Amino acid sequence: MKEFMLDKQGIAKRIAKEIKDGYYVNLGIGIPTLVANYIPDTMDVVLQSENGLLGMGPFPFEGEEDPDIINAGKQTITMLPGSAIFDSAMSFGMIRAKKVNLTILGAMEVSENGDIANWKIPGKMVKGMGGAMDLVASAENIIVAMQQVNKAGESKLLPQCTLPLTGVHCVKKIVTELGVYDVLPEGGFRLIERAPGVSVEEIKQATAGTLIVEGEIPEIAV
C-alpha cells in the first residue's frame, strides 16, 4: 500500500482544508508547518507563533534574514502587514483564553479517547514539551498530523498511549498517511476518509485502537 499513502505534503494539504476564513491558527513544528503552504490566498487566516507573533509570513528572501524575527521553531521568518508582537505570557494567555481557533500539531501516539503523547520517549534524551502541553490543554480545536504506522509496522492509533502524555481528552481530528479520523467524544477513531488507493481493510490492520467505519468511506481529495 506504500505507493498510495499520503506523503508529508499530502497530509499537510488535507489538513489545510480544515482551515476556515477568519481563523487564527497555531502550527506546530514538522508537518504542521507545511500546512501554511496550502492555505488558499483568498482566505483571511492569521498564523500565531507562540514565541510572540500574530501574522507570521513566509521565510525571508536570502540576505534579508533578521535575527530578531523568528518563529517557534527558531527559523527566520517575515511578518505580514498587520502583524502584532507580544510577550510569551500574553502569547499563552491568548491560547488559554481560546482566542486561537485551531491548533495543528504532530504526535507520536494518540489514544482512542483523545489523549496525545508527543514529547518524551523514556530512555531517550528528553528535549522538553515546549508549548505543546499549554496548547493541547486549552485549544478546543486540535488536529493532529502524524504517521499512523511506525517503521517497525506498529500502529500509533492506540487504545491507550504507552508514552508519557502531553495532554488528555483533547485531540478532535487526526490526519495520517492512511486516512482522516474523528476522535469521538465517547471514544474511538471514526474513519471519515481514506488515502487514495488504501482500503478500509488496510486501515483496520493499521489501527490498534477502536476503529469505527460507517457506510462507504470516500477517498481523500487533495
Add this chain to the structure above:
Amino acid sequence: MNKVVSGADEAIRDITDGMTLMLGGFGLCGLPENCIAALVKKGVKQLTCISNNAGVDDFGIGLMLKQRQVKKMISSYVGENAEFERQLLSGELEVELIPQGTLATRCMAAGYGMPAIFTPAGIGTEVAEGKEVRNFNGKDYLMEMAFDADFAIVKAWKGDTMGNLVYRSTARNFNPVMAMAGKITIAEVEELVQPGELDPDHIHTPGIYVHRIFKGVDYEKRIEHATVRSKQ
C-alpha cells in the same frame, strides 16, 4: 533615578554562587549576550537558571554550561545542545522541564505580585505529579507557583537611563515578563537614550522594574536556523 551602570561586569558584580537567575530570550533570539559573557568570565557556579532554552554548545547559556556553572536548568525545551545532554545524562546537571506557557506565566505572576496561578497545562501528565489540582467550572487546573529569582537578566532593543525598555520584534519573547520578576533586574540594551527620547506610549517595560541598565557591545545576534526562500 539614574539606573545606568558601566557595563556587564558591574551589572552582575553581586551575583554569587548558588543564586537563581532568570535569563530572557527564546532560542538564541533576544539573549542578554553581554551579561552571559560576564557571568562566564566571573565564573560563578552552582547557578539555577530559569530560561526557556539552554542555548547551543557555543552560544547563549551553552557557554555557562560548558564551564559547569549551572547546577539546575528550568526550561521548556532544551534540545539543541550536546554538552547539555552529556551533563544531564551523567547526572551533573539537574533539569526541570515545564510547559512554556507555565514558565512565562510563573514569571508574570512574580511581576504582578501574585503567589500562584492556575493553568490546565500538564493536567493528566507527569507535570501534575505532586501539585495541587483545583476544579473551576468543571475543568481541572494545576496550581503553579510564582518564580522567586535573585536576578532577572534581560535584553532590550532600546532603553533610557531610567530603565524604561522597548523590545524589537520576536526578541521580546520572555524578556518583559522576566524583567518584572527579578528581585534585581538587569537590562542590557542595544541603544541607551536619555529620558524623554522614548515615547511613553511605546514603553514595554516601565523602569520601575529595572534596577540596572547598560548599553551592550558587540552583539552577535546569532541565527539558530536560517531559513530563506528564493526570489522568483
